[in-house]
Amino acid sequence: PCLIYIPDEKKSLFPAVLIPAGHDINGKAGYNRIATFYAKNGYVAITYDFVGQGERQFVDKNGFVYAFASTAHNITGVPMTLYDFNLNWFTIFETISAIDVLKSTDFVDMAKIGITGASGGGTNSFYSAAFDERISAVAPAASVHCFLNKVYPDDCEQSFFNHIERGLDYCDIASFLIAPRHLFIVANSHDIWDIEGTKYVYETAKKFYRMHHAEEKLKITISDKGHGYYVEQIEQVLLWFNKIFDSRHEFIPYEKITENQLPSEKEICVLADNESRQYYLKNPLKIFKKNVNVQKDSGYIENIKRQLQPFLEKNCYWEIIDRYPMGNRYYCRMIFSPEKNLILPAEIVIPEKLDCALILLDEIKRTEKQQLHMQKSFANNLVIRPDLRWCGETSYRERWEDYENFCQNNFSGKNFKTFIMCHILGRYVVVERTKDIICLVSILKKNWNIKKIIVHAHSSTAISAILAGIVDKRIEKLILEDFLFSYKSIFDVEYPLWRPDNFLQGILKSGLDIQDLCNLVHTKDITFIRPLDARMKIVNVNFH
Structure with a gap:
């Protein structure tokens, strides 16, 4: 009009x-x-x-x-x-x-x-x-x-x-x-x-x-x-x-x-x-x-792989800042550096006996809900829980516009700022966070005698975990929990609830969706827990 x-x-x-x-x-x-x-x-x-x-x-x-x-x-x-x-x-x-x-x-x-x-x-x-x-x-x-x-x-x-x-x-x-x-x-x-x-x-x-x-x-x-x-x-x-x-x-x-x-x-x-x-x-x-037109693009995933490949061979700097003995395990704070001029924090729980390592990913600050990583360490798991880029301590500071409207925060606050800043720079949040995961895998493999590495991802970190599973063969198991099951479902609702940092530019144009990405993961040991639609409603979908 x-x-x-x-x-x-x-x-x-x-x-x-x-x-x-x-x-x-x-x-x-x-x-x-x-x-x-x-x-x-x-x-x-x-x-x-x-x-x-x-x-x-x-x-x-x-x-x-x-x-x-x-x-x-x-x-x-x-x-x-x-x-x-x-x-x-x-x-x-x-x-x-x-x-x-x-x-x-x-x-x-x-x-x-x-x-x-x-x-x-x-x-x-x-x-x-x-x-x-x-x-x-x-x-x-x-x-x-x-x-x-x-x-x-x-x-x-x-x-x-x-x-x-x-x-x-x-x-x-x-x-x-x-x-x-x-x-x-x-x-x-x-x-x-x-x-x-x-x-x-x-x-x-x-x-x-x-x-x-x-x-x-x-x-x-x-x-x-x-x-x-x-x-x-x-x-x-x-x-x-x-x-x-x-x-x-x-x-x-x-x-x-x-x-x-x-x-x-x-x-x-x-x-x-x-x-x-x-x-x-x-x-x-x-x-x-x-x-909109969809064009099958076999080079789409190859392009992402080329961006991530150098990180498989990278010798990442890391350092334990302090440690606290807790019975037969240590609770430590550490920092690691996936790229130059970038320092990320993480919490790590190291049990006396190690069966496997668990990289625990979520979108909340790593120090919140400590039971998430403490409980999993009692199964003889070394548990490392980082703040990936723009999560927790590394997210934008809150400003007044972040509170414009609570139900709109995903599209008007700091989560959106992260998304748009990356796009202006020609980068994508999902791919950038995948680099952090690969870096942690390298640190675990090099410094502990780990037999098995599991990545357990919640919510918006799931897509990055899937990309890591596609690129990094050292990851032997993926657990995806409370994750978006399909990008196409975003277009079926008036108001999608998922944060912008879930979105991977151009994926639907290339003819791929999240299930297609899962099929490209090297390990076939993938556990799906509560897949969600665009409104975050649990859906009954077979991912295999």
């Missing part, structure tokens, strides 16, 4: 401005005033709802909204990665489609197309201008930054995967994909982004604009404010558009736009009857799954 605001005056062709929504749950309705402001100043303005916003909010049959803006983007965007798709592509395409809508009219001057938005809308403006040269001028607000000093884990609607791995940053987009078209960076010195990074984008792009003899087309303004798009900035951008598009319309200040000039709530609701709205209000993953 979208709205087009048309100036109430006689003129054959008008300049137009696209206003993509930021992270406002009301979507296009939240931009009613700014769109009216542009229309009163002689511009056609178009606003539209991205997934999870406005008339595309996620609601249940009783009208309860169960996901808000960023979280809704991630509920949709994270599962898409299983098919190697990126939600950012879709939102950019929707903005490009909005340009097609403007082109289909008989009142828009297609030589005078501008775009401006703030926060997520600013990011979409920036990216959309990079992909569609029909946009003559772009003014992203409260959005442009760079990864020079800090890496930001934005939501799926704002993030390109493998961004940093491929050496791509905001300054590259501005310099190579937008220049020499008009670019006005609207920034705030106390924004959530590092202002020095924003300045760096501007200074870098300026060199390329100079090469094009177009320095006058690049502009920046920095306000002493926090995150937002403020009235004086909105007016400044409109006046900038006026100069570029040679608009001589009488300027009407933003504050002159009164409530009685705005369309009513009923008027801005495109899908008036509830029956039609249901299509938009549901999670679009089911629609996505129906239209």
